[in-house]
Amino acid sequence: MRAAWIIARLTVAEAARRRILWVLLALTLFSVFVTTWGVERLVSLGREGPDPANELEIQVAVSQVLILVAFMFSFVLAMTAAFLGAPSIASDLESGIAHAMLARPIRRADLVVGRWIGLAAIVIAYASLSGLLEVAAVRLVSGYSPPQPWLAVVFLSGQAVVLLTFAMLLSTRLPAIASGAVCVVLFGLGWMAGVFAGIGRFFDAGPLVTAAEASRWLLPSDGLWRGTIYALEPSVVIAGIVGVGGPRAEANPFFAPTPPPTEFLIWSVVWIAAILALATWSLSRRDL
Amino acid sequence: MAEAPTDAPVIDTHGLAKRYGHTDALIDLTLRVEPGEVFGFLGPNGAGKTTAVKLLLGLARASGGGGTVLGAPLGDRLARREIGYLPELFRYQPWLRAREVVELHGRLRGVDGGGSTSSGDAAAALELVGLANRADDAVGGFSKGMQQRLGLAVALLGGPRLVILDEPTSALDPVGRADVRSIVRRAADAGSTIFLNSHLLTEVERVCDRVAVVDHGRVLASGRIDDLLGESSVRLRITDFAAADVAELRRFGRVSVGEDGWFSITGLDPERVPDVVAAIVSTGGRVHAVESGRVTLEDLFMRLVGGGSDEAASGGAPERPA
Numbered sequence: 001m002r003a004a005w006i007i008a009r010l011t012v013a014e015a016a017r018r019r020i021l022w023v024l025l026a027l028t029l030f031s032v033f034v035t036t037w038g039v040e041r042l043v044s045l046g047r048e049g050p051d052p053a054n055e056l057e058i059q060v061a062v063s064q065v066l067i068l069v070a071f072m073f074s075f076v077l078a079m080t081a082a083f084l085g086a087p088s089i090a091s092d093l094e095s096g097i098a099h100a101m102l103a104r105p106i107r108r109a110d111l112v113v114g115r116w117i118g119l120a121a122i123v124i125a126y127a128s129l130s131g132l133l134e135v136a137a138v139r140l141v142s143g144y145s146p147p148q149p150w151l152a153v154v155f156l157s158g159q160a161v162v163l164l165t166f167a168m169l170l171s172t173r174l175p176a177i178a179s180g181a182v183c184v185v186l187f188g189l190g191w192m193a194g195v196f197a198g199i200g201r202f203f204d205a206g207p208l209v210t211a212a213e214a215s216r217w218l219l220p221s222d223g224l225w226r227g228t229i230y231a232l233e234p235s236v237v238i239a240g241i242v243g244v245g246g247p248r249a250e251a252n253p254f255f256a257p258t259p260p261p262t263e264f265l266i267w268s269v270v271w272i273a274a275i276l277a278l279a280t281w282s283l284s285r286r287d288l
Numbered sequence: 289m290a291e292a293p294t295d296a297p298v299i300d301t302h303g304l305a306k307r308y309g310h311t312d313a314l315i316d317l318t319l320r321v322e323p324g325e326v327f328g329f330l331g332p333n334g335a336g337k338t339t340a341v342k343l344l345l346g347l348a349r350a351s352g353g354g355g356t357v358l359g360a361p362l363g364d365r366l367a368r369r370e371i372g373y374l375p376e377l378f379r380y381q382p383w384l385r386a387r388e389v390v391e392l393h394g395r396l397r398g399v400d401g402g403g404s405t406s407s408g409d410a411a412a413a414l415e416l417v418g419l420a421n422r423a424d425d426a427v428g429g430f431s432k433g434m435q436q437r438l439g440l441a442v443a444l445l446g447g448p449r450l451v452i453l454d455e456p457t458s459a460l461d462p463v464g465r466a467d468v469r470s471i472v473r474r475a476a477d478a479g480s481t482i483f484l485n486s487h488l489l490t491e492v493e494r495v496c497d498r499v500a501v502v503d504h505g506r507v508l509a510s511g512r513i514d515d516l517l518g519e520s521s522v523r524l525r526i527t528d529f530a531a532a533d534v535a536e537l538r539r540f541g542r543v544s545v546g547e548d549g550w551f552s553i554t555g556l557d558p559e560r561v562p563d564v565v566a567a568i569v570s571t572g573g574r575v576h577a578v579e580s581g582r583v584t585l586e587d588l589f590m591r592l593v594g595g596g597s598d599e600a601a602s603g604g605a606p607e608r609p610a
Contacts, residue, residue, distance in 0.1 A: 006395050010381075017383040096378030100442065103345045103373040104396035105365050287308070287348035 003110035004117065007101075011088075011118025021122065024080065028130040031076075032137050035069045040141035056236070062144040063234050066135070067254055070232055073130060074156055074225055078187050081123050081160040085167025086180035088115045089283060094175070099288055109280040116168060116276055120161050127157040148231040155227035155260075158268060162221045163187055165272050169279040172286070187221055194222035195253045202251040220268040227265075229256040298323050298450050298481040299344060301355030301362075305505075306339050306348060313339040315505035317353070321498075323449075326472060326482040328496035328513075330489065330585075332593055336505040337485045338376050341454050344483075345373060358450060369397060372443035376454035376485070379435065382428030386419055386438055387411070389427055393442045413441040416471060432459035440468065444475055451475060454485045469495045493585040501592050508592045516588055521554040522561055522580060529573035536571060540564050549576070 015021050039062060046053040046061065053061070089112065092098035102108060131153040139145045146152065163183055170179035197212035199205075216223045238257050241249045249255055297320045304317035314336040321327045331337045342348040344355075346363020360367035380389045390410040414423050417437040422430070427438065436459045443451050453472070457465045465488075472495050476482050486492050492499060493513060500510035509516060521541070527549050534551075537543045540563070541556035553564065558580070565575050 003396060006392070010392065014381065014383060096375050097381060099347060099375045100373065100378055100380065100393070100439075101396060102347060103368060103371065103375075104393060105368040106396055107365065288342065 001110075003104075003106035004114035007111055007114025008117035008121070011115055012121060015084075015118075015122050020084075024122075024126050025129075027076075028126070028133065031073070032130065032133050035065075035134065036137040036141055039065055039138050043142045058142065059144045059234065060237055060240075062138065062142045063146065063232065063237060064254070066138055066144075066146060067229055067232050069134060070131075070152065070156070070228055071225075071254065073134070074159060074228060077123070077127055077130075077156060077160045078163050078221065079184065080126065081119075081164035082167045082183035082187065083180050084119050084122065085164040086171050086183060087176035088119060088168050089171040089279075090174065090176040090179060093288065102288065108284045112168065112172070112280045112283055113276070116165065116279075119164055119168075123160045123164055124157045127160055128153050131156055146232040147234055152228045152231035155224045155231060159221045159224040159228070161272060162219070162224065162268065165275045165279070166219070169275050169282065172279050172282040186219055190215060190219045190222040191225065191253075194226065198251040198253060217264075217267060220264070220271055223260050223264050224268060226256045227260045229254060230259045233257075295323065296359055297321060297356075299327075299355070299357055299483065301344075301353065303353035304340070304343055304350055304355055304362075305352035306336075306343060307351040312505050314343070317343075317502070317505070317507060319355075319500060319507065319510070321481060321483060323481055324476060324479060325497040326476045326484060326495055328492035328499035329483060329485045329502065330487065330492055330499055330589060331502040332487060335503045335593075337487075337502060338454055339505075340502070341373075341376075341452055341483075341485055344452065345371065370449040372445060372448040372451040372480075374436075374439040374443040374451075374453045374456050376458075378439060380427045380438060380442075382426065384427055385424050386414060386427055386430070386441075387423040389438060390414060390441055390445055394445055397446060409446055413445045414438075416444060417441045418467060433461065433464055436460060437464070437467075440471065444471070444480075447475075447478060448480060450481050450483065452483045452485070455487070456484070457486070457488055457491055465491060489584075489586045489589055499585070501589060503593045509588070513585065517585065520556065520558050520580070521552055522556060522558075522564065522578060523550060523552050524564070524568070524575060524579075525549050525577040526551055526568055526573045526575055529568060529571065533568075533571040533573065536567055537564065540567075 042061065042065065043058055046058050089098070092101075092111070098111065102111065132149060135146060135149040135152075166186070167179050167183040170182055174182070193212040193215040197209050197216065200208035200212060233256060241252070241255055242257050249257060299319055299321035301317050301319045304314060304319075305312070306314040317336070317340055319340075329337055329340065339348065343350050343362055344357050345368065346365070350362065355362055357364070358367045358370055384392070387410055390413050394410055411420070411423065414420050417440045419434065419437055419441060422434065427435065430438065436456060440453070440456055443453060456472075457468050460468060469491065472482055472484065484492060484496060496513060498510070498512050499516065501508045525548070529549070529551075534543055534545065537551065537553060540560060541553045544552045544554070546552065556564070561578065561580075565578065568575055
């Protein structure tokens, strides 16, 4: 395990030395600034004029904008995770860096787990910093704070770690670009499956719902995204939308009236551990 | 790792084979490398040299046969504490400094408590390969030759019992090659066994104690270089030399007479060539040319592998008769 820590530290050092961390930080500050400016304008203009919106309307509007910002951010985070994970093993194999390191008395699992720890730390730090900074900035300009911002960050991070782990599995067998592309496409399809599941319920399309739900378990990224929405959704919105639409309100891909089931959360953790073990096994079985 | 007796072979393989899909990269590799020797592993590109190295290090799995390295089964993780390796095609992390690369490998070498190295060892390794003044430069700015020197520093770090060098001089200029020869000899003198994988024949001939020539996954010949190259000989072009005086030359070795005044003497001690010339001159003969006629490693290599490799001819200046 000591070798895994050495490689994890090396991974974080690489991200810092190659300016990946600084680029992510700059992107975070820019995104937070732009979106906060938008929210501030929305709130200021909403409170002005001959027919100003009441405070509840403003809070509801800001909560929905924040969910859409989170959606944009979850996409950026997913891309970041996929493109950090995709070259993590493949590039080391192509350059011969892996050959030199694996000729030392370390296990191949040390390389995979070390890389994963380092990259997961970067992704989680990025998600936490960006998410909480956005929430704090929006609160400053609007007075609105989502009900469970920390939980939203946990779900966002979980979604990114799912994609990171999957990209690393692909990276043990495929070139970096192919691994990244496959991961991004599957992330998009996973999100669409969630949309299909909601709309399928609306139309009582049983087989469609079953297929879409199955895909959510195969790649738990969309299920965790639903958790992010739930953590950001104020109870007044949940009560209002469910009151109007009933169970069919779930057809809205930006609405989640309930948190992900506990068994799904347990499955997500098991899924990440299993895919990481599979990545280790995959690298161990191949000739370098 | 089983602790092998000090006189046990460092590398011992029997019928080692590796198949990639439908291609046999290695068919029957039987090798024995003794402690303290510099062993040359020769072959044209595609002969199976790098595949053999990967099997020895556990980077690839054998399809057949087996063997031991430092007394442990092929690929044994703990045995790798005592192995230094310079890969053939490689690039270290370009964002690391040279000193950091060597220190990283020192830490990885000591993860299980054995063979750990200090920052002083890293500095000494860089000094050894002539990179002490570039220790704090990023590796990304290094030329291929400097990368190869760095690889050599990493491989020799901490004085491992076995050093495996895969084409260590392919990117180096003549000065760099001479440096590497000297470094390799010093490492061997310090007790390391060197396994030198190369197609640069002159390099191997100059530095190795024993060699094996491999092609199409099989060992074609192996042994001490002197034994493989056979007897030395000399060719001389002589005029004003009476047939009766040929007997004078027979005390140096077996003599054969060619055309245009060329004579060959086989089986003589190379140190006695000046005596041969003196003997001819003393009989009134005139010596116009003297050429060493010993079979070079390149001659042997070309004969064994069928002369099908351009790289084989790039091994340096052969010393052969016109």
